[in-house]
Amino acid sequence: MSSATSETDAAPAEPVVFRWHEAEVVAVEAITPSVKSVRLRCAIAGRQRAGQHVDVRLTAADGYRASRSYSVASPPDGTGTLELMIEGLADGEVSGWFFADAAIGDRVELRGPIGGSFSWDGPDGGPLLLAAGGSGIVPLLAMLRRRAQVAPEIPAALIYSVRTRAEAIALTELESRDREETNFTLVLRTTREGEGGRIDADAVEAALARTGAPGKVFICGSNRFVSPTADLIVSAGVPPGLVRTERFGE
Ligand SMILES: Cc1cc2nc3c(=O)[nH]c(=O)nc-3n(C[C@H](O)[C@H](O)[C@H](O)COP(=O)(O)OP(=O)(O)OC[C@H]3O[C@@H](n4cnc5c(N)ncnc54)[C@H](O)[C@@H]3O)c2cc1C
Incomplete structure (x- = not known):
């Protein structure tokens, strides 16, 4: 879209x-x-x-x-x-x-x-389960930055799919949050290098291990990324009604 x-x-x-x-x-x-x-x-x-x-x-x-x-x-x-x-x-x-x-x-x-429904602020609570493909990270990065400002105690996990590490947006910031924020986990998957491959049930499980049952789920990326990722998250037991999606293109 x-x-x-x-x-x-x-x-x-x-x-x-x-x-x-x-x-x-x-x-x-x-x-x-x-x-x-x-x-x-x-x-x-x-x-x-x-x-x-x-x-x-x-x-x-x-x-x-x-x-x-x-x-x-x-x-x-x-x-x-x-x-x-x-x-x-x-x-x-x-x-x-x-x-x-x-x-x-x-x-x-x-x-x-x-875009009111695809947005988050501290009083909305969590835990937050976020999933991004490519430049779909941008709105989710804003949520993580906001969380760090106002509600760092809320557990959060980001599943991020990129072709290569060099193409990952804000990777230094995300890896530093992963190291330094006790309630945050980054699950990075590279599709064109290394062993990670595409987002799969294991990636979703790794994220859910940190958040427990999420209260808010946001998924953003291309159409080709968003639909299968939403399916994986719902298959892992997350109620479909919690899932908000935004699509940047094909
Ligand atoms: C709610 C929303 C938020 C967005 N946020 C961002 C953002 O933070 N960062 C960002 O870079 N983009 C974002 N986009 C995408 C952005 O709006 C444009 O679609 C994109 O920049 C292409 O515009 P263009 O004028 O450069 O390309 P166009 O001249 O419109 O198209 C050039 C070529 O690129 C193809 N194309 C168009 N859009 C995309 C796309 N998104 N992905 C791959 N190929 C495409 C077209 O089919 C065409 O072949 C967002 C889109 C939406 C709907």
Whole structure:
């Protein structure tokens, strides 16, 4: 699923969350060979719940506009900025611009935050069972960062599937959380190197061994990742009604 749209006209008056706000790029950093972290200063920063996304709109010199959805990687942090993590896709209209061209001082537009049901905050409780494929880690990373800020006692486990370790987003942060946060476990599976293979019943069992019966389950990634992973988690005895999913693409 993608909420991608191309637009030629300005939107009419809409509720506040759907209004476009100017945003300025304040930092750009390559965090894997194909993903860049982009930090934006914007009036809507700080309003997000962990897991929500924003729509980003680019406008070309000739007035052509394109917008895409991107999850917010940062929890509210009082900086007036928010962090996106964008995978540069070959021929990608919007991700290609962010990956190849975006620079400090550039201006784009944002609206949101969007996505109430795929979001989490401390009072929602846990334990948290999270599963991500590739760039699907971004909203779940925001949840782990939020948990560390407000509720580190809540048990949490992340099952993360990537092709190679080099392609894993925020791996240093996740491995350090795994070492230092007593209530958190990272179950990493690499599909193109090492012995790990794809996510399977063993990976789910390893995660559940840390969380016990989860109170919240969030799964994010491509369609091909989300459906089989949800099936594995439900087969392990987790009630289907607990499972929230978000799909980034095919
Ligand atoms: C709720 C939500 C949150 C998202 N969060 C993130 C995020 O945090 N980080 C991130 O990098 N992306 C995220 N995405 C995906 C993002 O919205 C775009 O779909 C993606 O960046 C491609 O846009 P594009 O303009 O670069 O490519 P397009 O010009 O739309 O397409 C270029 C080519 O890439 C293919 N393609 C399109 N989307 C994808 C995809 N997601 N995966 C693989 N191939 C694709 C198309 O079929 C086409 O061949 C999210 C999507 C949704 C719906």
